[in-house]
Each structure stands twice: as C-alpha cells, then as structure tokens.
Amino acid sequence: MSTRNLAGSFTSLGSTLAAVVSASAGACAGGVCLAGAQAGISTFSASATSFSAFAAASSAAEGAAEVSGSLTQSAFPWWMRLAVAALILSTIYTAVILSRHPAGIRLAILSALGGTLAVIAELHWLPVGKSGELLAIAVGVTPLVLGPLLIRWQGFFARIQWGILLTTSTLAAIALIWVFALQFFQALEPCALCWVERFAIAGIILSSPVTWIQRTRGIYLAFGSAVVGLVAVFAQLAEIHHAAHAVAGFCSLFSHTSCAVAGSQLLGPWPIALDAGVFFAVILALVQIAWRVSPEESK
Incomplete structure (x- = not known):
C-alpha cells in the first residue's frame, strides 16, 4: 500500500512539474526571458509584433544551418514546440489521473479546460497582447497544479474551506472599495467592461453568505463571478x-468613456486591467481550492 501511495505521489508530482516547466518555457518564449536579458525594457510594453521580430531574428540565425523552413517553424523554435507538446501531454495525463478518483471528475474537467487555455495562450492565438498571454497561461496552469494537490490533501483543505471562502469575500470587498475610490478620488470614470468587473466582484462578495445557506450554490456563484471578471x-x-478598435463601439453604447481607460497605469508599468486580471486569477484559484467537495456532499 505504501508503494502505491508513493507511486501516486510521484505521478502527481511529475504531472505538476511537467505542467509548470512547459508553461514556464512558453512564458519565456512569450517575452519574460527576453525582457530579463534586455534590462530597462518593460515586459508589458512589448507587443506581439516585438515577439515576432525576436522570433524572426532567432529563425534567421538558425537559417544559416537550415536553409528552408515554414512559417510555423520560424514563429516557434523547436524548444517552444517541445514545451507546447509537453503541456498538452501533461494536461491529458492529469485529466486522466484525476478522472479515476471518485471526487476528481470536476477537477479533471477544470484541468482539461485550463490546460487548453494555456496551450492556446502559448501558441499566441489569444489577441490580448503579451501580458494577457502570460495571465492566460497562469490561469490555465493553476488547475493543473492544484488538481493533484487537492486530491492528495483532502483533509487539510476540508479544515480550511470556510476560511478560504471568507478570504475571497474579504479580498473582493477590499477590491470593490478600491475601485470606487479610484472613481471618486482619481476621477476615473468606468467603462462598460469595468462595470461588468464590478458586478463580478459583488457576486464574489455575496458568495460567502450564500455558501452558509447552500454551500454548492455559493461556490458556483463565486466561481462564475470570477470567470465573468476574467472574461x-x-x-x-x-x-x-x-x-481600442475591437470593442470600443460596444463600450460606447453604455458609457461615453472608452474602455481604453483600462490602459491607465496606477500600480506599476502595466495597465490597470492587468491588476484586475491578477485579482480574478487569485480569486479563481482560491475558489478551486474551496470547491473540493462534490455536490452530493454539500448541504
């Protein structure tokens, strides 16, 4: 029995490490390592065009040894393709392992969806810029890392479940106070998408009292609100x-302020929208940890 538990621990650890390493390699290709080498250049000020130029320069250097190459080969070096393949295999493996556990079906689905999102971000198929791709990779890898841990440490997470739910509501309340303070004291008028995020934060706040009444519905509310906020x-x-060409027309239907106001930089050299993205990503991770019980176990 101890041998089986040891084997299960190694397989879970291997899956987690594969997901983290492959996603880290993809993030490195997305510009993190490049920004580290080029001191003084902000990671979040670079666009997909700058990455394409870097990839073209890299492929040109390899072109001395390889005369012919396709567009895909020039855009993605071999190690990048290897990282994407490792992430795909890790996603499949993690989903299969979790699905074999009696309480792991939901975790398997979340891991599969998260891995798919991370792969799409690594392939640069999301039109959200470099910072958005890194955020998507972080959001996608989270269920891959948490899934095996939640199965392995069920007793521990059961004891801190209510504390996690209270923490999410507290963080959401602080965030809501902060955004309204920015509106009234910094004169930042919110756009339509900002209001969507505010309603999502309000849903997260309400999830805690709803959970006391009906546990599953409260967690559903928190999870759905975090997903809406991330979208x-x-x-x-x-x-x-x-x-500001993609959805400015949509936003102007509800507010005369363009959604480009989300590009304001308040907490650092990155847009305020990224601050909101990190917040919702953290909330989503906490909700996944609290969402360890199956609906049959809820009150």
Whole structure:
C-alpha cells in the first residue's frame, strides 16, 4: 500500500512539474526571458509584433544551418514546440489521473479546460497582447497544479474551506472599495467592461453568505463571478492590444468613456486591467481550492 501511495505521489508530482516547466518555457518564449536579458525594457510594453521580430531574428540565425523552413517553424523554435507538446501531454495525463478518483471528475474537467487555455495562450492565438498571454497561461496552469494537490490533501483543505471562502469575500470587498475610490478620488470614470468587473466582484462578495445557506450554490456563484471578471479583463486587454478598435463601439453604447481607460497605469508599468486580471486569477484559484467537495456532499 505504501508503494502505491508513493507511486501516486510521484505521478502527481511529475504531472505538476511537467505542467509548470512547459508553461514556464512558453512564458519565456512569450517575452519574460527576453525582457530579463534586455534590462530597462518593460515586459508589458512589448507587443506581439516585438515577439515576432525576436522570433524572426532567432529563425534567421538558425537559417544559416537550415536553409528552408515554414512559417510555423520560424514563429516557434523547436524548444517552444517541445514545451507546447509537453503541456498538452501533461494536461491529458492529469485529466486522466484525476478522472479515476471518485471526487476528481470536476477537477479533471477544470484541468482539461485550463490546460487548453494555456496551450492556446502559448501558441499566441489569444489577441490580448503579451501580458494577457502570460495571465492566460497562469490561469490555465493553476488547475493543473492544484488538481493533484487537492486530491492528495483532502483533509487539510476540508479544515480550511470556510476560511478560504471568507478570504475571497474579504479580498473582493477590499477590491470593490478600491475601485470606487479610484472613481471618486482619481476621477476615473468606468467603462462598460469595468462595470461588468464590478458586478463580478459583488457576486464574489455575496458568495460567502450564500455558501452558509447552500454551500454548492455559493461556490458556483463565486466561481462564475470570477470567470465573468476574467472574461471582461481579457476583453479589456484585447482592446488595449488593438489600440481600442475591437470593442470600443460596444463600450460606447453604455458609457461615453472608452474602455481604453483600462490602459491607465496606477500600480506599476502595466495597465490597470492587468491588476484586475491578477485579482480574478487569485480569486479563481482560491475558489478551486474551496470547491473540493462534490455536490452530493454539500448541504
């Protein structure tokens, strides 16, 4: 029995390490390592065009040894393709392992969806810019890392479940106070997507008292609100990336302020939309940890 538990621990650890390493390699290709080498250049000020130029220069150097190459080969070096393949295999392996556990079906689905999102981001198929791609990779890898841990440490997470739910509501309340303070004291008028994010934050706040009444519904509310908030954030990042041409018309239907206001930089050299994205990503991770019980176990 101890041998089986040891083997299970190694397989879970291997899956987690494969997901983290492959996603880290993809993030490195997305510009993190490049920004580290080029001191003084902000990671989040670079666009997909700058990455394409880097990839073209890299492929040109390899062209001395390889005369012919396709567009895909020039855009993605061999190690990048290897990282994507490792992430795909890790996603499949993690989903299969989790699905074999009696309480792991939901975790398997979340891992499969998260891995798919991370792969799409690594392939640069999301029109959200480099910062948005890194955020998508982080969001996607989270269930791959948490899934095996939640299965292995069920007793521990059961004891801190209510504390996690209370933490999510507290963080959401602080965030809501902060955004309204920015509106009234910094004169930042919110756009339509900003209001979507505010309603998502309000849903997260309400999830805690709802959970006391009906546990599953409260967690559903928190999870759905975090997902809605992330979708709004990615829409804002897409607008910033495409110079406010993509969804400005939609936003102008509800507010005379363009969604490009999300490009304001308040906490650092990155858009405020990315701050919101990190917040919703953290909330989503906490909800996944609290969402360890199956619906049959809820009250």
